[in-house]
Amino acid sequence: MNDAVTVIAGEAVRLLAERALYWERERALIVADLHWGKAATFRAGGIPIPGGTTREDLGRLAAALRRTGAKRLILLGDLFHAREGRAAAATLATISAWRAAHATLDVLLVRGNHDVRAGDPPDALGISVVNAPHLVAPFALCHEPGVSPDGYVLAGHIHPGYVVYGAGRQSARLPCFVLGTRGAILPAFGSFTGTMVMDTRKTDRIYVVAGDEVISVHREGIRGA
């Protein structure tokens, strides 16, 4: 794993290839848009998506926690995709097992738009739930990106993607971190989530997640669509 280390709002952070952000001082791992149970939701709706995505996402989350030794886990919204997926017994069992293996971890969920409809996670999972914005100076923890007078906004929701062009008309669309002057947008953590190519500002710093590497994208020579 090849992480990128940088500073936002005066805080040292590590951008992990697991599509997570690690806040060194607070020893907090921050992720957005997990969309647990999304495949199960599709299946319940009659669309046969194979299972295994949530399980793999939990494995990746465990790996990031282990690697960083994080004490806190902050989820920036859209934990469960929908009520149907939340009710799927197999999915819930997988999640409970993961939680049992990380019993001492302090987990905080900032509600996102999907959480409002899907409902808060079951109490047994031991996840504290707050509304956005949740202030932990210097950051304002949110789901939807925006500008806050109270701090530097950390958000998800967009599932940002960036198109990298190579030689011979090759191109690849990769999930990315978008670090702006007043807020940052994290890539979606869930593996059954798409990306949206977004308009970025000149002042934004873009880090794409390419396999097990996080790479800073310099504007010269690479076009964003």
Added chain:
Amino acid sequence: MTDDTPQRSGYSLGRPVAPGTPFVDLIPPREAGEPPTGSSSLAKDLRRARALRKRQVKAATHGSRRTAAAPLDRAPEARRALRQYAKLDPESAVRAWFAAHEWQPVAFQEEVWNAYAAGESGLIHAATGTGKTYAAWMGPVLEWLREYPGSPRRTGAPPLRVLWITPLRALAADTEAALRAPVTDLGLPWTVESRTGDTSPAIRARQRTRLPTALVTTPESLSLLLTRSDAASLFDDLQCVIVDEWHELMASKRGVQTELDLARLRHFCPKLRTWGLSATLGNIEIARDTLLGVAADGRPARGRLVRGLVPKAIEVDSLFPATIERFPWSGQIGLTLLPQVIAAIEEGRSSLVFTNTRATAEIWFQALVQCGVAWADRIGLHHGSLDRAERERVEDGLRSGELRCVVCTSSLDLGVDFTPVDRVLQVGSPKAVGRLVQRAGRSGHRPGAVSRVTCVPTNALELVDVAGARDALLAGAIEARPPVERPLDLLAQHAITVALGGGFRADELYDEVRTTHAYRDLDADEWAWVLDFITRGGEALRAYPEYSKVVEQDGVYRVTSRMIAMRHRMSIGTIVSESSLTVRYVRGKALGTVEENFIARLRPGDRFTFAGKPLEFVRVRDMTAWVRKAPSAEGAVPKWSGIRMALSPELALAVRVKLDEARRGIFASPEMEKVRPVLELQAAWSCLPAPDELLIERTETREGHHLFVYPIEGRLVHEGMAALFAYRIAQLGPITFTLAANDYGFELLSTERAPLDEALEHGLLSSEFLFNDIPASLNAAEMARRQFREVARVAGLIFQGFPGAAKSVKQLQASSGLIYEVFARYDPGNLLLRQAEREVLERQLEQSRLGRTLARLAAGRVSVVEVERPTPLAFPLIVDRAREELSSEKLADRVRRMAEPLERAAGPAIPRFANLRSARPRERS
């Protein structure tokens, strides 16, 4: 009575019935003072009735879009005619009806009527406008007259007897009118209606309780009928299904959908007769077998193949620039010939200008509108991305003769005949013989007229294509259309359709679908997989309790969820459009659709040209690109992706023959004479290949080492072959190539000299290991990922939603790319992935044609020629590659720079490189 039948105008001399011709148009105009043509009082009465009705219809439908047949019995003359028909036996009545239109049944029509009466099925193939419609339609009409002799009953209309399937919704209204004409005149108590995506809710509601006696519909709407829980009882009285334009349907998944629907209908009505109407194809027997399905003994069901009238003579000619020096060596737009095209349009009353792409159509439309001719306000534009209302307006303008000229794409290949059209132009290579025939057939509908098509070559080599196409046409070398084999996505969709339409038992439906040509070899494992897919969401071993789409109860598979049922009905069909945005005026109407990619590159205030109109981009919102009028045309023309058409095998062969003739000094047509200097230069600098010879040129320029290979087998094969050659040569040692391909050959460009001789020794042309080498050489995974979009849509993995959809639907939306990745990772054995890969290899790379081409090349000889500089055959390849690499402004400069040394080397007597500025597409600078 038959003796009284007017004999003056035999069928072949008179005006033939064109399928879909509006009925009132069928009456031939009679000059004032001309004696009546028939002595029969019946014929006279009917003619008078018709004249009267024509006036009535005109008055009644003034201002409406289409001319529909009005009820005949308002006119007293017609009532009399009707009484007279009723006195006749069925055959004489139909003959008299024909006679009243100054036609006479021809042998092939009578053959079909007799075969129909004997309970047979079959396929009728003939050119458009030769009477296929009534050949098929009068069988059921005659049968009714025989079953119910005597005066017409006044009781209600009988239930559904005949289904008429048409590929185009736009054709339905005209077909309906043509079918209704004899029904009304002969006094049948039938109702004739259509049911398509355009049918009004009121008519749909009425049809929900009672279907008409004859229903004109599309494959999709028929599938929808099959989802009704009372599907079986709807078809109790069904006698016959007639499939129009079968050649258009058969080579697509819509054709397979039709096959499955037909199998279902035959299951309901075992005596059902099926008749197809088709243009002539290279594989017409297969077309018949595909339509009629497989009999119980596993052999193709018996059916008759009826050949209609021999098509009218077709004349092919070309436009040339005043001096050949003006001819570009490459290019795809051809505006150099604008003055000649204008002159050609002015020769005719009404012209169609066909182009090969929508972008070219937009550019030509602009050019014609701006060229300052008097009829600039009577030019239309017609292509598949324009709004339907706009297309219909243009079609009406063609029908009425109001439009002087319409620039169009294949969107006007099909459909009703536009009688006023007397001039057809084809911009660019026709690419296939069948397409040229089809387009030529759009002209010359008046008695005695020949169909004529004038080709507008956009570069010098396309003259060879035209000359080859003419030869192939004379030799009757029409392309085959291979039917689609066993698409499992569609089978899954159909199984859900049947589960909704009353349910099915697994073994019964298995037997039923195996009566279709497409699934004749479906094995039990594949069927079991499809059943698992729709009932368990995957293979039986990894069942998901939350999944339920189709539920099995006591051996019967049904859909129980109303939500699933509704979503399935919303997404039936196989047509997948590119993700596109509607273009709409900020205040006003929609213009059509453009692809998302194009809009994504625009910024507010940017100008572009679309639907022939100068537009300024305002913003994107709600999947709509909002625009306003711009003062003048400038900026980009949108491009639409899609597989670029490649030379057909038949035309490619004809081109190879023409080049061989040129090699032997034979230049036997105006086109070949014109292109002679270019070909002679090719022969002087390199050589012209013989039919059994593969020419490979190698040269070095500032760009690097080039290999130019000319199999002359069409672009798609060349693309696959270029990647295959690059892969196989790279096996000998590390080397990187840049590839380019066109219809004549391909280029491999590398920084170091490629070990060509060694590669040839090691089996560069070998067909062995092809199945491994092709996927290895291409980014097959990426291509399959893109192809998966269609598979996912048909199999119901993507639900596109609908207006007003609830949030609960939105959370079920995911892109096909994402679904592909999840499948590839968590269910790699999924047969739908295999299908996407297979579709890529066959459709996009024409793998089997590539294999045949390699075999052909390997059997011949290879000539490797070292050339000093790129030859006339090579130059278009270099330009095409440059076009893809560079922005347009730089391209023009660069091409000029490339051309100069070549021109100097060729000396003063040779063609100059053309005005490339006008010969290239207008791109965004």
